[in-house]
């Protein structure tokens with residue numbers, strides 16, 4: 001169940017970008033960072049020793065190859081900064097000093113001036129938050145834009161450890177209950193959600209569900225997604241993914257429901 005206050009992505013507009021960039025260098029040089037390590041494209045600076053997180057952080061490098069394998073997302077041509085505070089209080093202070101007008105988030109991906117940075121702090125679910133935010137980072141370093149619902153659906157999909165993504169996501173159980181009760185949200189209805197305030201727990205769950213369907217369901221659904229992302233990458237007007245899906249799969253909602261009805265680990 002997503003806690004909506006816990007993490008998000010933020011794309012800073014041109015006006016704010018300079019401010020964020022100027023302050024970013026101060027954060028990077030902050031006296032609190034006692035451990036710095038690189039994991040794939042991610043340059044991690046932490047206010048605590050990273051030794052205990054080393055295995056989880058190594059997964060971030062594999063996350064990049066997984067996005068490349070499943071969605072043809074290209075490896076980033078530049079590094080992504082990851083700032084890990086020691087506790088929630090210092091994380092709050094850092095965010096409020098760098099982004100004073102942004103509501104507090106437990107973890108956040110910020111894109112400014114063409115560069116991306118992730119901010120989070122040390123707690124039990126940090127590895128989940130990191131995979132979620134770093135998925136946003138990898139998508140946005142390759143693609144000029146990603147629709148909000150799809151961005152969140154992909155980040156939700158890739159946030160568990162790799163072995164739990166297909167069958168072990170907490171969304172799966174809640175989604176099955178929704179579907180049993182006849183609750184469903186179409187891609188078109190998710191496309192109409194343009195701000196994070198429009199994205200409640202159900203929207204996150206159904207965004208995840210459609211991503212799961214496109215990655216594990218009929219091959220034509222997967223092709224609709226990858227060709228959509230390829231058009232964004234090439235700068236072609238991508239239109240709406242819902243329209244592509246309707247063309248590729250008649251009655252896509254019924255197919256999605258059926259996909260989850262029969263989705264079992266053998």
Ligand SMILES: [Zn+2]
Nearest residue numbers: 008009152155
């Ligand atoms: Zn997110």
